[in-house]
Amino acid sequence: MKTLARTVLLVATALTLTPALAPATAASPSPDTSGRRAPSTVLDVRGLEQGAPPAIAWSERTDGRTVVHGTGGTLTPLPNRLTEVAPMGSGYVIQTLSRSGTTTRWVSADGTPGRREWRTGYGLAVSPKGEVVAFAGRAGRVWTIDQEGDRVFRYNRPPVTGTAHAAAVAGENCKEGEGDPGFGCSIAVNGPHRAFYTSSHGIVDRVPHLLQTDTGRGRWLGGLTSVSDFGSCSAMLRSSRVRWRTCDNQLSDISPDNRHVLGTPAYGDGFGPSSLDVLATADGSVVHSFTYRRGGGSATYFDEVWEDAQHVLVVTYQDGEWAIVRLGLDGSMEYAVAPRRGSMDTWTPFQLQTR
Secondary structure (H helix, E strand, O other), X not given: OOOOOOOOOOOOHHHHOOOOOOOOOOOOOOOOOOOOOOOEEEOOOOOOOEOOOOOOOEEEEEXXXXXXXXXXXXXXXXXXXXXXXXXXXXXXXXXXXXXXXXXEEEEEOOOOEEEEEEXXXXXXEEOOOOOOEEEEOEOOOEEEEOOOOOOEEEOOOOOOOOEOEEEEEEOOOOOOOOXXXXXXXXXXXXXXXXXXXXXXXOOEEEOOOOOEEEEEEOOEEEEEEEEEOOEEEEEEEEOOEEEEEEOOEEEEEXXXXXXXXXXXXXXXXXXXXXXXXXXXXXXXXXXXXXXXXOOOOOXXXXXXXXXXXXXXXXXXXXXXXXXXXXXXXXXOEEEEEEEEEOOOOXXXXXXEOOO
C-alpha cells in the first residue's frame, strides 16, 4: 500500500483478455543451493549524498500548497490532500481525499481541471507505457482515460459489492480496433473479497488464484492469496500459472525490465514499514534487502516506485525529516529530494507518481 493503500499496477494482457482460465498447478521456485544470504543494507537515510532529482513525476506540499514536479521541470499546482497522481496526455490524472471520499479527475499542465470528476475508490492503475489510466468506483463501475487526456471509456461492471478499487490495466489503447496495436485493454479491480477483471471486449471474470491483485507487468501478475491477523501470503503468476509463493512479503512494483519485484513486509503494523526486499521475479529469491536496525536508527517509508530498471524511489521518514531516497540494486542510497523537517502526525509532504 501507499499512504492510504499501496497502489497496485499492471495486469497481464494474456491473462485478462482470455475469457476462461483453467486452474494451473503451482510451480515451486528453484532452491538456493549456494548457502549464501542475500546482501543487505540498513535503511538509515541520515547524511546521504545528494543525487539527481527524480526521473519520474512527484508532488510536494509546502506552506499549504501542493505542486507536481514534472520530468521536464514543469510545475503544476494541484489541490491539497493529493493521494495519487499519474501523467496522462498533456496533464495528470489525480485523486484527492476529502471527508466525502476519493475524487478522481484529469487536470491540465497548468492545473486547470477537466470537464468531469468522479467519486471513486482509491487507486489508479497505469498501463506499462503510461498510455492508459484506469480507476473504479461504487458497484463495480470502471473507467479509463486514454492518451488523449480527455477521452473516457466505461466497462461492464464486475460483480463487486460496495466500492471497487482499480488494481491493474493491460493494453495501451482501449478503443477497439483503433491504432497500433489496437487490441483493446482490460482492467483488474479489487472488491472487498475478490479480484476481477473487465475488458473492452465486454468480458468480465475473476482473476484466477488471487484474492487481491497487487502488481503485474507483461505476463507477470502477483497478489494476495490469504490474509490473517498474523500476516499474509502471496503468489506470483506467469501467464496465469502460479510460479512461486511467499508468506514473507506482499508484492509491490515490478521493474520496467520485468526482472525484479519489490517485496514489502507480509504483516503491516505501526507507523510504516521499515524493511524492503528486492526479489527476482522469476523465482522469488531475494536479490537485496533494505533492513531496519534493531534498537532504532533506521527509516520507515511510504511509497516504493521503480524509477528505472536499476533504481527504486521511496518516500522516507527518519528523525523528524521526510525525504525522497533513491535505492540502487547494488545497495546504494542517495537523496533524490533533500530532507525536510516535518511531523509524523501530518500528511506526508511528498508523493511519487503511480506507474
